[in-house]
Amino acid sequence: MAETAIQLRHGSSIGQPLTRRDGPLKVTGAATYAADNNPPGLLHAALAVSTVARGRVASLDVAAARAHPGVAEVITPANRPPLAADPDEKTGPFSFRQELLQNDTVRYAGQPIAIVVAETLEAATEGARLLAPRYEAEPVLAELDGPDVFTPAAIGVGNAPNMQHGDAEAGLAAAESSIAATYDTPAQYHNAMEPHAVVAAWDGDRVTVDTPSQGLAFAVMRIAGIFGIPPENIHVRSPFLGGGFGSKGLISGPQLLGILAARMVGRPVKLVLPRAQMYGPVGHRAPTRQTLRLGTDSKGALTAISHHVRTASSRYDDFFEPAVGVTHSLYAAPAIETTTDAVRLDTGTPTFMRAPGEASGSIALESAMDEMAVALGMDPLEFRLRNYAEVDPASGKPFSSKALRECYAQGAARFGWAGRPIAPRSMRDENGLLVGWGMGTATFPALMFAAQARAVLRRDGSGVAETGAHDMGQGAWTALAQIAADSMGLDIDRIEFRAGDSRLPDAGIAGGSAHTATAGAALRSAGEEVVAKLAELAMSDERSPLFGAGNAGVVARNGRLLRRDDEARGESYESILARAGLEEIEGKGRGAADPAAQEHYSMHAHGAVFAEVKVDPELGQVRATRLVGAFAAGTVINPRLVNSQYLGGMIWGVSFALHEAAVVDPRSGRVMNANLAEYHVPVNADVPSIEAILVEEHDPHVNALGVKGVGEIGITGTAGAIANAVWHATGVRVRQFPVAIEALIADWPQS
């Protein structure tokens, strides 16, 4: 940032552990999620979805559905109105093919094949069942070791599938010690507590859409394209998301079908996905099979890391889990080689799921690091410190900031890591349960997208800050308001913060752990601009005590501008605006990455996670009994919320290591545990003790706010730490996740 004459005081709200500003709404049931909207004249829609994973729909008993009392319309490919765009057309890297009843083809189990609209939810739901589809099914591919392995053109969004730094094969050949291991991670489904839902109401060629969105502007553009209406005719409201985790980043097929149904029937329509229908058309984390090869010299310094990932996309579209990314920047090795290949399966297209790539890659890399430490007879923390990357190992760039050493130290101290026995199966608790301690390094790139914001100061001394930001639980309503308040020199209770609405300035996407940094930067620049305009008014007005402050500059604080060189001389916003005869004054701002900084620095948040597990020595039941994570992610806007983000991420790590997996029958391609009873996510009792340490880190380069993301890093490191703790408890190295009882008790000694 260029130094200007105007300097704002930061810190009055930023850094404070404020409680959530949306808290009272959320604890009273007054927070309105999409499905809570019941406009007059509402009809209910339900989807019929395919039970086969490949083939075509041969018949639907539309008459039976229509005969059900209350059914108003049945929409199938036969009568679906034309769309303005082909849902199979790819228009950009964030464009994915969707099933909008364009034909009778089935490309995965759970694909929408018809919509039933009815006067009641009960009628719509049963109407959809009465369609009793018949299929012409084809054989399916559902497993990673299928035929036709290929190298994708890109992984994630536009990343190269292969990366080579140095000669990894030579490094491995020259190594004194080496390990090679293969790890499997399963398909996972986001399972936000709030199912995807949409309430759509058309008025001519204008539409109002209540639907959860992590990317309002993307949603508007997609709706505009599909329905052939101008973006300004589309109003999307998403004040609260009941969790997103990536699955609400891009508007999904079912959400568009709800809008389509409303247009066709000419009445408002509500469509809420049943939980079982969330295992198909709204994305998932692809499975991976990863082979890590590590070599070290005699002192434990890495000579090479080779990381190969096999993953899968759908048969009809591309999204390849970028699981190799963590290996590029985490440990200092003179040679690093990563490769990705893939197969195509008869599933819905995978998508971004909390720490896409990083989560899967991290559990494999951290497990391999642990295996290497074991092979060396070294403490796993010491081994990581031995290979600490002072600069980004692959690119050679300096880090914009990196307090990982402090994370290791503070985390280890808090956990009590010192004195951990090297040998596995050497600790028991007072009840005879096996106890194991493991650790892992957490890492996540510090990203920035693009956002806009608007700030207004009003005659009464209050302010308005607005950006179409998304609060999916991370706390945008609070953290962004804190940033806005500081940038406008106002107490947070003096500003009205508006977000979650497509009519507000585009806040980009809530993803990549970049939303606070990006939308926050836009708010800050808008606030600065409006304060600068106000200061200009005052400094150029002879009647103002600030007249002529000029080069000395002014400070904005608590609704007043003060001369920097004499804070006794100041004037309130009200008074400046009143004298200027203005009702309000507006500033606009943008947030975006600084290309120069990105060119010069490698930017990542880091952390260290220490885990204790207890394992029943005979039965193999595992519990993650204690977790300590220490994370450094630049400036902390609100420590209360950041703490919660870390804890939530760490619980996802628990889930990754021990609990969640889609069970797919390879014969049918159907997810057989498409419910929350058997798709296990952790319950309260799974998390008896968890703690996050917010390690101080100052980053002058990453962005204007010094903020790195905190939403996803918690999964990384944690999942591996738990896997390593399971090994330490039992002596059994499980390489297929989540850790299954049968893997643990196989070949166990009788105890």
Add this chain to the structure above:
Amino acid sequence: MNRFDYIRPATVAEAVTAASVPGSAFLAAGTNLLDLMKGGVVRPERLVDVSRLPGLDAVEALPDGAFRIGARVRNAELAHDRDFARRFPAVAEALLSGASAQLRNAATAGGNLLQRTRCAYFYDPASACNKREPGAGCDALGGENRLHAVLGWSESCIATHPSDFCVPLAALGAVVEIEGPGGRREVPLEEFHLLPGSTPERESVLSPGELVVALRLPAGADAFAAHSRYVKLRERTSYAFAVVSAAAMLRMEGGTIAEARLALGGVALKPWRAREAEAVLAGARPDAATFRRAAEAALEGAHPSGENGFKIELARRIAARALALAAAGTPERIPALPASPLAPVTGVALHG
């Protein structure tokens, strides 16, 4: 959910008559039935609401020493009934290890007996399931079956019964009281559920219209109170169905086992009483070797129905664990994590 007629009879007799019409189903709390109906797994044409029938809601000690549980007593109510829990602590522990507090507040004792298997292929109307549609075949065979049966299964069906409650009840020789078109009858719980054989669609001895009105624990069943445990292996710490479970009860005399009861859950299409194991235990010393021998006897004849051979050894181990915990004595209070292998061992013999 399909459309249905809803009727709410005032008496047991009316309920039995109403439900004798083909296509009828009894509705109590509905915690399992509504789940199945929403999934299109069952489609009854008529629901006979028995949730308010008089006379089915008592928990009572009978003059002859037996103990009677009305069919619509809620799971939580029973588990927290002090007299009941003191006499039958393993039953209380099993109840509290099942489902969630919300479900336990609603689900009834009778309904618990009649809950359907969690076999994913049974729950998925697009899969072949002989239980759902006789003669359709069994997609669980050769499918995702790591948690399926290892005892008493057939080529027609390899599902398991999901109840926790029924496991200690079977061990204790509970009796099911039934009212039906033909009058009243009683069936030992051990014989109430049917193994699949070639007719997996027949899950219990109930005939159309027959209503479970009560469960009865026979006189003397509370003689095991001091040494009674239920242990349940799960894939998360709570709110999960059993991988395998075991209920063990011992009546100790001096330093030896005078009488033992053992039943397994999660291994078969019914709560599996292990009488061979009980015979091994009777008169033996309560040590690890004895428990292991008993556990091996309990799993005699077990064989995998798919990718689930590990469950056989797990079932042996959990049987031995339950016996060891029972021998250590019933804890004064049910552990914070009921039936969990991870709960601290708090066993203290209440009375000798």
Add this chain to the structure above:
Amino acid sequence: MSWSITLTVNGEPRHVELDDPRVTLLDLLRERLDLTGSKKGCDRGQCGACTVLLDGQRVNSCLALAVSHDGAEVVTIEGLARSGVLHPVQAAFIEHDAFQCGFCTPGQIMSAVGMIGEAQAGDDPERVRECMSGNLCRCGAYQGITEAVLDAQQRMGQDGWEEAA
């Protein structure tokens, strides 16, 4: 055919003419009585987001047929605060940051109120965790939830919130 039922919802008698016996208590609240605080996360009794107090007991309202509960007393999240004063559990959830996205929160809070009424967990955090395990939170706010429940329970004991009811 229609069924005429009367429920007491948050202290108010509500007469409902049901045209369809399939309506669950949850859908009745959300779609017909415009009480949308209770959430539908799974509709199968597997997540707890729909938890309400039914005749004083916490239950999954998605697995209760409305018609079967004629005459019942129902308390939902909307009925917990009194004259604008948050129930101690609600206040504690805010203070302990016991939620993120907030979707499971009404169910968590109703479950906590029910749990405190059951008086089985006492002040043992492990028992609270077990007793609150019927409410999934995908954001992972469990630590805050457990702390909030313990804190609120203690304050309710001190303040006599229940007696003031």
